[in-house]
Amino acid sequence: MNKIVRILPGIFLSLLSLSSCDGLFTEDCIYKGYLHARNGFHHPSDMGTPEQAEMNLMVFPLTGNGVAEYDNLSIPFNGSGDAYGTLHIGSYEFLACNKDVNILEDAGSAATVRLRVPTEQGKITAEQGYAYSSSVTGTVMTDDTLHVTCESKLMVQRIVFNITVTNTGILEYTGITAELDGVTTSRYVRTREKGSGFATLPFTVSPEKENFFRKEVLVFGINTGVSNVIRLHLDGDMPVDADLDLSDVFKDFTADGISVDITVRVSPSLHTASASIEDWQNVEWGQGIITY
Incomplete structure (x- = not known):
């Protein structure tokens, strides 16, 4: 009986030394996973495309803690067409696009976000370039990597x-x-x-x-x-x-x-x-x- 009493405090101290999410599933735990997005352009061979680094990935959480925490989150693609991020677990919609000369408007929702060409007094004031976009969905799992491919197509x-x-x-x-x-x-x-x-x-x-x-x-x-x-x-x-x-x-x-x-x-x-x-x-x- 005395042996058990001596062991229990050791176990209690060991549990305290663990982080809140190490081996324990509670509402207070914050679980995250990883994202790797790859962008690809759909275009004819005789036309140029934007630099991959001009593309951005807009992140719209559908479920999980990201809904409350991520507001207008955008991840840039690198020169090779890859975007990386660490996100709360949950389901997401990702929109890839390049702004070119345009203005990004109503970006609070994937359903409403759009590109608008600059205007002044009823006239367009910028020369439109090749604007691309794509939409893809996926689910981020704990300590796992979600791989998505953005098939970006012309908007013009x-x-x-x-x-x-x-x-x-x-x-x-x-x-x-x-x-x-x-x-x-x-x-x-x-x-x-x-x-x-x-x-x-x-x-x-x-x-x-x-x-x-x-x-x-x-x-x-x-x-x-x-x-x-x-x-x-x-x-x-x-x-x-x-x-x-x-x-x-x-x-x-x-x-x-x-x-x-x-x-x-x-x-x-x-x-x-x-x-x-x-x-x-x-x-x-x-x-x-x-x-x-």
């Missing part, structure tokens, strides 16, 4: 304007200043669906050869519920303006890209010009855009 569409100027005579045109109405200003990161906002996109077009101008722009999309007019101002010996409604071109525009052929006919005697649509063609990424 490509529009190529091929503009031919005719009836110029001896007139020379050195460039075109253009504005396109109804350009979508945001996309949701999780689904890559278009937001409802829109603005006017200003851009300039340089000549590729005499009387032929070509410009490629990247956009989050086209809002077909509003005006889709393009306004063209030809700079040169006799500056002229021409407006053209592109509603028919964009009404079914869901492809990765589109090539639009436009002819501007100058009337030197009247100091005016008119524009018309000659053709358009939907193009998927990697299919290539027709050049002249």
Whole structure:
């Protein structure tokens, strides 16, 4: 009996020396695991992609202690396309994206977070680049590593304007200043669906050869519920303006890209010009855009 009394205090002291989670499962214990995310780009071979280090992994806890503790948690990918973290155990949704020139908005929820291109007074003020995103879910287990792969896909569409100027005579045109109405200003990161906002996109077009101008722009999309007019101002010996409604071109525009052929006919005697649509063609990424 005396032996047992001597042993019990030793056991009690040993238990006290253990950390709160060593071998004991209690509500006071904090259990964590590890994350390894790998990013991969889906893109055609003729296009560039962002640097892997420009990509970030947004962490949205679904269950566990992370729900209360992680607010707007973001983990950067390294140059090799890997992101590492230590997280509370539980289920998560991870969103990978690069901001490019865009603004990250409503980042409190995976369902609402989106990228928005900067605008001022109804006009887009930054040149859109290649923006990517992906969504993946997984569960972090105690002292285990969750491996996820982010299949990042493009959030933008490509529009190529091929503009031919005719009836110029001896007139020379050195460039075109253009504005396109109804350009979508945001996309949701999780689904890559278009937001409802829109603005006017200003851009300039340089000549590729005499009387032929070509410009490629990247956009989050086209809002077909509003005006889709393009306004063209030809700079040169006799500056002229021409407006053209592109509603028919964009009404079914869901492809990765589109090539639009436009002819501007100058009337030197009247100091005016008119524009018309000659053709358009939907193009998927990697299919290539027709050049002249």
